[in-house]
Amino acid sequence: MSPRVSFFATCLADTVFPHIAADAVRLLEKLGCRVTFNPRQTCCGQPLANAGFHAEAAAAIRLQLEVLLTDPTDYVVCPSGSCVLQIKEYPKFFKNRPDLQDKARQLGDKTYELTDFIVNVLGRTVPGARLDGRAAYHPSCHLTRLLGVTKPPLALLEQVAGLELVDFKGQDKCCGFGGTFAVKLGALSSAMAVEKVENIRAAGAHYLIGADAGCLMNLQGIIRRKRYPITVLHIAQVLMAD
Amino acid sequence: MITGKELFISRISHGLGRAAPPDTPTRLVYPHQMQRRYQAHAAKRELRDIFIANARAVGIDVRECSERDLAVALVEIVRKTGGPVVLADDPLLTGDVARCLVEAFTECHIWDAGAGREENMALAEKAKVGVARAEMALAESATTLLSCHGGNGRSITLLPENSVIVIRAETILPRLTQAMDWLHQQKTLPASVNFVSGPSSTADIELVRVQGVHGPLELVYIIVE
Amino acid sequence: MSIKTSPLPLKERLRKELANPVMRTAIANAQDLLNAKRDAAFAELGDFAKWRETAGAIRSHVLENLDFYLSRFAERAAAAGAHVYFAGDAAAATAYGLQILRDKKAAKAVKSKSMVTEEIGLNRLLEEAGLEVVETDLGEYLLQIDDLDKPSHIVVPALHKDRERFREVLAAKKGYTGDSVPENLTRFVRQLIRKDFLEADVGITGCNFAVAETGTVTLVTNEGNGRFVTTAPKIQLVFMGMERLVPTFAELDIIFSVLARSAVGAKLTSYMSLITGPRGPQDADGPEELHIIIVDNGRSRVLASEFREVLRCIRCGTCMLECPAYRHISGHGYGTLYPGPLGLALVPVLAGYEDYGEITKICSLCGACSQVCPVEVPLYEFIFEHRRIIAEEQRLGAGENFLMGLYGAVIGNSKLYGMATRLARFSALAPRAGPLAQWTAARELPAIPKTRFRDWFAARGKKGNLP
Ligand code: SF4
Numbered sequence: 001m002s003p004r005v006s007f008f009a010t011c012l013a014d015t016v017f018p019h020i021a022a023d024a025v026r027l028l029e030k031l032g033c034r035v036t037f038n039p040r041q042t043c044c045g046q047p048l049a050n051a052g053f054h055a056e057a058a059a060a061i062r063l064q065l066e067v068l069l070t071d072p073t074d075y076v077v078c079p080s081g082s083c084v085l086q087i088k089e090y091p092k093f094f095k096n097r098p099d100l101q102d103k104a105r106q107l108g109d110k111t112y113e114l115t116d117f118i119v120n121v122l123g124r125t126v127p128g129a130r131l132d133g134r135a136a137y138h139p140s141c142h143l144t145r146l147l148g149v150t151k152p153p154l155a156l157l158e159q160v161a162g163l164e165l166v167d168f169k170g171q172d173k174c175c176g177f178g179g180t181f182a183v184k185l186g187a188l189s190s191a192m193a194v195e196k197v198e199n200i201r202a203a204g205a206h207y208l209i210g211a212d213a214g215c216l217m218n219l220q221g222i223i224r225r226k227r228y229p230i231t232v233l234h235i236a237q238v239l240m241a242d
Numbered sequence: 243m244i245t246g247k248e249l250f251i252s253r254i255s256h257g258l259g260r261a262a263p264p265d266t267p268t269r270l271v272y273p274h275q276m277q278r279r280y281q282a283h284a285a286k287r288e289l290r291d292i293f294i295a296n297a298r299a300v301g302i303d304v305r306e307c308s309e310r311d312l313a314v315a316l317v318e319i320v321r322k323t324g325g326p327v328v329l330a331d332d333p334l335l336t337g338d339v340a341r342c343l344v345e346a347f348t349e350c351h352i353w354d355a356g357a358g359r360e361e362n363m364a365l366a367e368k369a370k371v372g373v374a375r376a377e378m379a380l381a382e383s384a385t386t387l388l389s390c391h392g393g394n395g396r397s398i399t400l401l402p403e404n405s406v407i408v409i410r411a412e413t414i415l416p417r418l419t420q421a422m423d424w425l426h427q428q429k430t431l432p433a434s435v436n437f438v439s440g441p442s443s444t445a446d447i448e449l450v451r452v453q454g455v456h457g458p459l460e461l462v463y464i465i466v467e
Numbered sequence: 468m469s470i471k472t473s474p475l476p477l478k479e480r481l482r483k484e485l486a487n488p489v490m491r492t493a494i495a496n497a498q499d500l501l502n503a504k505r506d507a508a509f510a511e512l513g514d515f516a517k518w519r520e521t522a523g524a525i526r527s528h529v530l531e532n533l534d535f536y537l538s539r540f541a542e543r544a545a546a547a548g549a550h551v552y553f554a555g556d557a558a559a560a561t562a563y564g565l566q567i568l569r570d571k572k573a574a575k576a577v578k579s580k581s582m583v584t585e586e587i588g589l590n591r592l593l594e595e596a597g598l599e600v601v602e603t604d605l606g607e608y609l610l611q612i613d614d615l616d617k618p619s620h621i622v623v624p625a626l627h628k629d630r631e632r633f634r635e636v637l638a639a640k641k642g643y644t645g646d647s648v649p650e651n652l653t654r655f656v657r658q659l660i661r662k663d664f665l666e667a668d669v670g671i672t673g674c675n676f677a678v679a680e681t682g683t684v685t686l687v688t689n690e691g692n693g694r695f696v697t698t699a700p701k702i703q704l705v706f707m708g709m710e711r712l713v714p715t716f717a718e719l720d721i722i723f724s725v726l727a728r729s730a731v732g733a734k735l736t737s738y739m740s741l742i743t744g745p746r747g748p749q750d751a752d753g754p755e756e757l758h759i760i761i762v763d764n765g766r767s768r769v770l771a772s773e774f775r776e777v778l779r780c781i782r783c784g785t786c787m788l789e790c791p792a793y794r795h796i797s798g799h800g801y802g803t804l805y806p807g808p809l810g811l812a813l814v815p816v817l818a819g820y821e822d823y824g825e826i827t828k829i830c831s832l833c834g835a836c837s838q839v840c841p842v843e844v845p846l847y848e849f850i851f852e853h854r855r856i857i858a859e860e861q862r863l864g865a866g867e868n869f870l871m872g873l874y875g876a877v878i879g880n881s882k883l884y885g886m887a888t889r890l891a892r893f894s895a896l897a898p899r900a901g902p903l904a905q906w907t908a909a910r911e912l913p914a915i916p917k918t919r920f921r922d923w924f925a926a927r928g929k930k931g932n933l934p
Pocket residue numbers: 729779780781782783784785786787808809839840841842843844846
């Protein structure tokens with residue numbers, strides 16, 4: 001039986017990077033999943049929660065909880081570790097509502113980040129992907145440190161024909177995005193991003209690949225401003241490239 | 243003498259949700275005992291080799307000799323550094339060793355606790371070399387434990403530019419854990435116990451390691467059988 | 468000094484530090500070097516997870532029984548001949564200290580590095596009372612003579628300066644005529660301070676950890692100044708934060724074993740001094756009197772709060788070394804004595820949201836600090852929680868409250884979200900002001916396409932591709 005997947009697109013991919021979300025859906029389908037997308041979904045609420053606005057995030061959290069649990073699917077899959085982290089933390093927002101906390105836990109249990117899902121749930125690699133050149137992989141903080149998904153993206157990228165992964169200095173350091181941090185303390189945030197980009201450039205990478213559109217948007221902003229010849233790609237795009 | 247305790251402690255008790263301190267603390271359960279596994283079954287010789295290797299790695303000059311040759315070893319060291327020498331008042335040092343040093347050099351003083359602070363410290367301040375015996379040594383960190391009281395004044399291993407610490411080979415133990423066990427067993431503690439794990443050093447300027455800040459510039463360990 | 472180390476507002480502090488290339492290079496190098504040394508030291512030790520779990524359990528146990536262990540420590544220290552004073556706040560702590568020094572007619576004090584004396588502003592008060600105070604840690608000494616510059620790190624205080632600056636300061640203030648080779652600078656200071664050590668009537672120290680069972684206070688240093696300060700002067704004053712205790716020597720073993728590795732990547736520091744009471748009747752050197760001043764200064768408030776476990780902190784400084792934000796602004800950017808992740812977690816509850824809530828903004832929530840803290844302080848969670856409280860108490864500006872409320876309303880409702888995201892692509896026409904200006908100062912904004920993912924998904928049954 002092919003697994004039924006409810007796709008959580010994230011607000012950022014939905015509006016700013018639709019091609020990333022589209023490639024993620026195609027990828028899941030290519031691997032034999034039946035993908036549904038519930039159009040009532042909006043945003044996981046993380047930007048608000050991380051800035052401290054838990055009350056303001058409450059409505060969005062309840063909405064996703066309801067929407068994502070209504071679909072009769074086996075899994076919820078999302079192309080962003082950061083948003084998955086937020087969903088997995090939903091129980092924290094219902095300390096006084098055991099009923100909702102239970103539901104939140106249910107949702108958390110069935111929710112996976114895209115690469116984690118492919119490698120650890122489907123037990124699959126992605127055949128036929130090809131991208132020629134040197135690539136730097138940015139391990140996003142929430143994905144690697146807080147969700148503990150370190151190997152799956154690398155395992156998948158290693159299978160991509162023509163792709164050479166290069167290590168770079170400060171690879172595991174934060175890119176400086178941090179949601180509202182990037183606009184509240186923009187100068188500090190961009191100092192962090194600039195250092196990262198310079199290190200990627202020094203490693204001679206043609207591509208910057210990541211698994212989180214937020215970090216990629218941040219780093220791409222620097223790369224474009226500096227007009228560096230580095231193409232920024234989400235891992236879903238890479239795995240669908242041929 | 244204790245001043246101001248009641249109110250201070252009661253504020254803490256309140257913060258912890260009680261009116262007063264409990265009669266006994268809750269039980270502290272160690273989730274692991276990894277510290278006891280370090281070289282737990284190593285032979286004495288192995289511990290000694292580890293100790294020596296680790297000491298040399300941090301810039302400590304390590305020598306080995308029999309108890310009989312200790313005087314010779316010290317004379318050799320002092321020949322390079324020059325005197326005067328200040329010795330801890332310890333049976334290992336005050337007999338032969340002191341005699342040989344006096345023969346070879348004019349000035350060699352034994353710490354005389356009875357003589358008072360100014361005199362002893364002035365001698366230590368003038369000395370080029372200070373020699374003391376360690377209670378024990380720790381292989382993992384190349385550490386020596388100095389019980390600084392009575393004849394083993396604190397200044398002996400602090401004021402002179404060169405510090406020589408004599409270690410009995412059989413007192414080399416695996417790590418800090420064993421030293422803490424030993425301290426725990428002491429009925430009374432000396433006012434000053436010092437662990438020495440290397441020469442005085444700093445990295446405060448651009449993280450460049452410089453040996454010799456306030457304490458000795460050079461540290462020598464002599465292991466005696 | 469006190470907890471506040473800069474009068475400048477947050478954004479100006481950051482601007483100033485970001486514009487300081489000497490500091491930024493120095494801190495980045497220090498992070499890279501010390502983090503590699505730390506990782507190597509723990510790799511050699513093995514079982515890092517077990518060590519930090521054990522160290523964390525010990526610290527947590529002490530906090531849970533702090534009233535008991537403090538009482539016991541005071542009794543045992545007094546039995547060993549020390550005078551023990553409990554000071555509720557900075558004023559009480561400094562008053563005790565001043566009183567003792569006045570009674571003894573002290574004229575000159577040598578100090579070894581201590582955070583808590585900085586926290587209570589001791590030096591300034593002593594100097595106002597006519598005492599000469601000499602910091603003896605090399606880094607602290609150079610900050611002191613550089614017109615009281617502030618430390619930028621809690622372990623290596625002058626991390627932000629380069630050797631050239633050290634040379635200039637020593638030349639200008641102390642008549643140094645040599646070059647800027649660290650070894651030569653160090654030798655020069657050694658000679659200067661040696662005199663101070665031998666002249667001083669008082670030694671002032673902090674306390675890394677006190678042992679409750681025996682009334683022992685401990686000091687760890689590499690330079691040997693900790694030993695000096697507790698050997699030469701006739702009077703010793705120890706200031707200790709009230710949480711800096713372990714039950715017995717067995718726990719001291721664990722804490723010291725992780726402290727040196729976390730702080731500087733060494734197995735142990737060169738010197739660890741364990742001091743139990745003043746010198747004994749058979750001792751010729753060492754202090755005749757030992758005074759221990761135990762300081763609360765907000766700590767009992769922390770203990771009673773949901774942030775209790777931040778008091779586990781052993782002041783190793785490694786969370787700062789790991790922090791990507793600290794990397795670019797150093798301790799000075801925070802404007803607080805305790806900077807970095809520790810500062811964000813501790814200072815708002817130690818000294819109040821009113822003055823210090825704002826520093827919790829200096830964090831991208833990357834989680835790196837929590838992973839390296841040797842006593843498992845939940846730094847990430849605490850920073851997250853502080854932000855919740857700050858927003859809930861309406862301490863953020865009206866503009867931010869409004870925007871966040873609006874955002875929450877939009878994403879909380881499918882229809883509003885649908886409308887807003889359809890309009891999003893016109894944001895490119897919006898003026899580059901407010902939050903957007905912060906973004907676009909260094910970065911390009913992505914172009915927002917006409918078709919959203921949801922539109923594509925709905926339409927793909929018919930067409931199948933993104934335009
Ligand atoms: S919070 Fe943890 S990592 Fe940071 S200084 Fe304290 S003990 Fe070290």
